[in-house]
Amino acid sequence: MRLENIAIILVESQIPENIGAVARSMNNMGLRRLILVSPKNCDLSRVVKMATGSSIDIIEEMEIYDDLMKAIGPLQYVVGTTARIGAQRPALTTPRKLATDLVSISRNNLVGILFGPEDRGLSNEHLRYCHTIAAIPAAEFSSLNLAQAVMIFCYEIFLAAKETPLEPTPRLANKFELEGMYKHLKDVLMKIGFIDRQNPEHWMLNIRRFLSRMPLRAREVRIIRGICRQIDWYMEQVQKLKVQGKQE
Amino acid sequence: MRLENIAIILVESQIPENIGAVARSMNNMGLRRLILVSPKNCDLSRVVKMATGSSIDIIEEMEIYDDLMKAIGPLQYVVGTTARIGAQRPALTTPRKLATDLVSISRNNLVGILFGPEDRGLSNEHLRYCHTIAAIPAAEFSSLNLAQAVMIFCYEIFLAAKETPLEPTPRLANKFELEGMYKHLKDVLMKIGFIDRQNPEHWMLNIRRFLSRMPLRAREVRIIRGICRQIDWYMEQVQKLKVQGKQE
Known part of the structure; x- marks a missing residue:
């Protein structure tokens, strides 16, 4: 099992x-990498009280960033979580x-699962950065405690890792x-x-x-940017022709 | 879904x-019935702090017993939970x-899932009353927080209830x-x-x-007791014959 490539990312907890x-x-559940983004309160004496046994190692190694992009920039696949379900x-x-x-995916790629602040979850802006959005099936009262929500994702990942034959995914x-x-x-x-x-947004x-809808591979991103460059080049040519046309 | 027949039972929390x-x-996860057996501390102001939103209803309706047998007596199927796995x-x-x-099972039967105290879990004596024993798959550090463990069972039950076509089980x-x-x-x-x-124990x-190993039905218990009675009767006859034999 190589779950060390999967990070749990708490945004503004x-x-x-x-x-x-x-x-x-x-x-x-065998996950190791914890990332905090702009935590509102990170009083370590209160953090440590709940991190019993060897869980303290995860706290000692956790990373803290003041900006979401810095945290997820190096990741190849980002998952958003939400309890609220709607058109937005x-x-x-x-x-x-x-x-x-x-x-x-995590065999060859760094993955992050984002969890929003306790009172309102991830914002639409946060979710815009995510490759996919996951919600825990729940009854009418669908607001889970933050650590409970994290547990369910970790539990499912642990079970899947035990069961899944490992097929590597190309670098995303x-x-x-x-x-x-x-x-x-x-x-x-726009041009x-x-x-x-x-x-435009x-x-x-x-x-x-x-x-x-599908996690884009690095190669595919290069293809799309190649097309963009080509369009840029083509428009420049058109522009030149127009200018020439006017001059003639 | 009829999850109201499934009780979560916290023993000496x-x-x-x-x-x-x-x-x-x-x-x-849509479960309603919470039973406490001999709670060590049930300070309601601290209980209520974590029971957000409509969860307070479950606290208001929870049942408290001072003896495990009183709590599980009316139940037809009892599950024990443990993190420690061993021969015992x-x-x-x-x-x-x-x-x-x-x-x-819970369509026609009352079910209870027992969770032991935070520091040491259910005792062997508690487990003796259980029809089956379940453990949450986990990594090396297998000691889950109590509420986390309850969540995983409730989550799995909620998902199963959504997916399972309802076949009734006869009364256990x-x-x-x-x-x-x-x-x-x-x-x-012994006789x-x-x-x-x-x-004898x-x-x-x-x-x-x-x-x-299989949840016994009420009818099957009657059959077993019928056989016991029959053995009793037979032994009495043998006894009488022996006495007669000696007398002759």
């Missing part, structure tokens, strides 16, 4: 005890379905490569008038959704 | 916050396998009927010299293990 309980859950935040998968994919694009690609796409699509200059959302 | 967190986990406490099933059975024997049967069996087996008078353990 508020309650220190939850961080400790998350570390224990991870330890129970469609849950695409469940922990059980996701777990099998992640075990395969990391977040830097992906965001570079989206920026390039946005510029080009050719495919997306509205007034509200709104149009890009559809493009992001489409392109994140 | 020590930390009030865990009781609240258990209620929230149950609420997340063989785990027979996992939450996932168990969940499908419980959804079926309740704990009173079962213990009456075991007492009857012990008396009869016929099948088990040692010095240490040790021999009965094998009988209990054998008869609890």
Whole structure:
């Protein structure tokens, strides 16, 4: 099992005890890498109280960032989690379905699973960075405690890792490569008038959704950027011709 | 879904916050019935802190007993949970396998899942009352937080209930009927010299293990007691003949 490539990422977590309980859950299920992004309260004496036994090792090695992009930049595959389900935040998968994919993807790629703050979860902006969005099936009262939610994902991953025959996944694009690609796409699509200059992010959302339905490989990102460059080149030629035409 | 027949039973729980967190986990997964047996600390102000939202209803309706038999007497099927696995406490099933059975059994029967105190889990004596013993698959550090363990069982039951076509199970024997049967069996087996008078409980353990491999139905318990009565009657006849023989 190579679960060390799968990171649990707590975004703006508020309650220190939850961080400790998350570390224990991870330890129970063989995950090691814990990342905090802008924690509101990280009082270590309260964190440690819940991180019993050898779970303290996970706390000692956890990484803390002040910006989500810095945390997920080096990752090839990012999962968002949500309890709220709606048009703005469609849950695409469940922990059980996701777990099998992640075990395969994480053989050659760094994976992160994002969990939002206790009171309101991940924002739409956070979710925009995610390749897929997972929700835990639940009854009417669907708001799980943060550490409970983390446990269910870790538990499913642990079971999947025990059961899944290991097929490697080719290297996926990391977040830097992906965001570079989206920026390039946005510029080009605005230039050719495919997306509205007034509200380009709104149009890009559809493009992001489409392109994140499958985890993009590094090679595929290079292909898309190659196309963008080609369009750029072509438009420059057209521009030159127009200028020449006017001059003639 | 009829999950109201499945009770979560905390035996000698020590930390009030865990009781609240258990209620929230149950609420997340559609379970309602919480039973405490001899809680060491049930400070409601601390319990309630963790039982957010509508989970408070479960706390208001929870039942408290000072004796395990009183709590499980009316139940037809009792599950023990353990993290420690060894010869003395063989785990027979996992939450996932168990969940499908419980959804079926609980249609016509009251079910209880026992969780032991935080520091040492259920004792061998507690486990003796259980029809089956389940352990959560885990990595090396296998000691889960109490509420986390409850969550995994509730989560698996919720998923199984969503997926399982409902086949009813006939009424199972309740704990009173079962213990009456075991007492009857012990008396009869001692009389016929099948088990040692010095240490009958040790021999009965094998009988209990054998008869609890499948959940016994009420009808089957009646059959076993019928056989016991028949042996009793037969021995009386033999006794009478012996007395007559001596007299002749």
